[in-house]
Amino acid sequence: MTNLNSIGEFGLIDRIQQASPAIIHPETVRSIGDDAAVFDWGDDYGLLATDMLVEGVHFDLMYVPLKHLGYKAIAVNVSDIAAMNGLPVQLTVSLALSSRFTVEAVDELYAGIRAACEDYKVDLVGGDTTSSRSGLVISIAVLGKVPKDLITYRNTAQPNDVICVTGDLGAAYLGLQLLEREKQVFLADPNMQPSLTEERSYLMQRQLRPEARTDIVHELRDLGIRPTAMIDVSDGLASELLHICRQSGTGAVIFDENIPIDDQTHLAADEFKISPITAALNGGEDYELLFTVRPQEFDKLSTNARITAIGYLTADPNQLVLATKAGQQTPIRAQGWESFQK
Amino acid sequence: MTNLNSIGEFGLIDRIQQASPAIIHPETVRSIGDDAAVFDWGDDYGLLATDMLVEGVHFDLMYVPLKHLGYKAIAVNVSDIAAMNGLPVQLTVSLALSSRFTVEAVDELYAGIRAACEDYKVDLVGGDTTSSRSGLVISIAVLGKVPKDLITYRNTAQPNDVICVTGDLGAAYLGLQLLEREKQVFLADPNMQPSLTEERSYLMQRQLRPEARTDIVHELRDLGIRPTAMIDVSDGLASELLHICRQSGTGAVIFDENIPIDDQTHLAADEFKISPITAALNGGEDYELLFTVRPQEFDKLSTNARITAIGYLTADPNQLVLATKAGQQTPIRAQGWESFQK
Structure with a gap:
């Protein structure tokens, strides 16, 4: 048995990439390995990114206000779309909540989510809300777009840039x-x-x-x-x-x-x-x-x-x-x- | 302060819907309230669904084999696309893992994910892998498509059907x-x-x-x-x-x-x-x-x-x-x- 820490981030991503099934849809232009996946949607490239925030790992509710946390969860996902030179269009928010959260706490979290959606001009289109045995987990998926001639990858830099x-x-x-x-x-x-x-x-x-x-x-x-x-x-x-x-x-x-x-x-x-x-x-x-x-x-x-x-x-x-x-x-x-x- | 249980599922979804910012992109046809969000992508409607599985709530690793769990996580998300009369095209997998998971355990989980992606003919295009203080959390986002004249909503049934x-x-x-x-x-x-x-x-x-x-x-x-x-x-x-x-x-x-x-x-x-x-x-x-x-x-x-x-x-x-x-x-x-x- 091999400890996860022993292979590290790059090792795990390489392993997941190797374990991935072959891409079968011609419209899938890029998959794992950049800030977002890239799809050929005709005039534009479509972009899909996802990021998960876990209580006790990414945030500590002793000092993180829920409204800020909601805002940050959106911003870090939108940032992945910006990194492809794209702009966000829609997103979903999935939450795992334990019973210690009150309705008012969920309202606070959503106030931050709403503010960020307004700032970044992105439509909140769905999600999933479930219970959790322990901490809060926030998982966001964001769709974006970029004109085909502006898409920017990680692997296309050149010497002297x-x-x-x-x-x-x-x-x-x-x-x-x-x-x-x-x-x-x-x-x-x-x-x-x-x-x-x-x-x-x-x-x-x-x-x-x-x-x-x-x-x-x-x-x-x-x-x-x-x-x-x-x-x-x-x-x-x-x-x-x-x-x-x-x-x-x-x-x-x-x-x-x-x-x-x-x-x-x-x-x-x-x-x-x-x-x-x-x-x-x-x-x-x-x-x-x-x-x-x-x-x-x-x-x-x-x-x-x-x-x-x-x-x-x-x-x-x-x-x-x-x-x-x-x-x-x-x-x-x-x-x-x-x-x-x- | 209001306990989450006191408002129930419908109450919470209604509240989230009310807290959602206004839809600003004309291509967003439907947002919260059906099995998937619906987008106008020209010839077809695009679909986006997301579901989160949380250890101790949705599964018990004492008797759930990780390979089956990986398969199920994909199947339940693809099911949301099928419920719109659509077919899946791409998906992302986000995992929160605690250190008790070995590399071999992650491989097992991905073997099931891969098998399901092959069965449902969907491209695995990305995701996020992070650590967790407690249990395993799996969050999937799936994109699908449906010809515009075949989209099927929840709210269009008629008496005598x-x-x-x-x-x-x-x-x-x-x-x-x-x-x-x-x-x-x-x-x-x-x-x-x-x-x-x-x-x-x-x-x-x-x-x-x-x-x-x-x-x-x-x-x-x-x-x-x-x-x-x-x-x-x-x-x-x-x-x-x-x-x-x-x-x-x-x-x-x-x-x-x-x-x-x-x-x-x-x-x-x-x-x-x-x-x-x-x-x-x-x-x-x-x-x-x-x-x-x-x-x-x-x-x-x-x-x-x-x-x-x-x-x-x-x-x-x-x-x-x-x-x-x-x-x-x-x-x-x-x-x-x-x-x-x-």
């Missing part, structure tokens, strides 16, 4: 550290008032209520730019860059001083004695977009404050390095994904 | 009773050999490895019959008939002696001192199709051994009765759905 990232990285991870610390303080003394101040609000918001970057999808279309590859940053920059490089057969050099990190992230990283670069590389849950563009296209983006060039792709698939200003290079490794719980 | 059901009912429920009894015997004395004999195999198979009736969808098409309404029997005949009547604004009379019940179901019902009619009405998990046809269409079906006429619809929405040969009528009530677990 400029590596770009939207927004800033590492904040969601430090938001989580702050919330976890508050929880420990509260558990030690339930009379303590939370010390989370206004100045930390950005980090908290990034953890509790992330946004999917559909705004960037619109912006790239307006600028007439189709990225050569794209992925969303759910597991940390290192892991996502590794996916693009592994699937495209390229290497990458990124510059540590170029990685966009918010001032609040720097401050909190100091306090927790965490390198902000490590938080950006391995923290995860930022839900920004990581994409590559041809060097000649990058000029159109260079003045955009929401997009930062952080490096370039190389022809050597064994080269995946972080370079400092001083010229020092260190290999990047993906820390990988949460292990299976005991 | 003939009520038909495929296969037989109640067997899955008695299969569950047998398996639960064996479990108790085993827990009392782990050295006891199981007494489940060959002659009980049909009941066990109905519980552990049900089939979706896509064969009936093909057959109806071959006969040129479009049902006036259709639903799959997941929660028991009473509950499904109530859905059709409530949504179509009709009543119904069904004849107890016409309800198709297998001999094995009769024998086991005797043994457990359960009325086989009650098992058919409220047992659930048979995954047969319940549908209505215009009286003049029924002739084309009357010689089909896999389809049984069990009654007819009436114009009085308050009339929902079970009639005996002797002419006695008793009201049918849906026992409803599992309550939320403590």
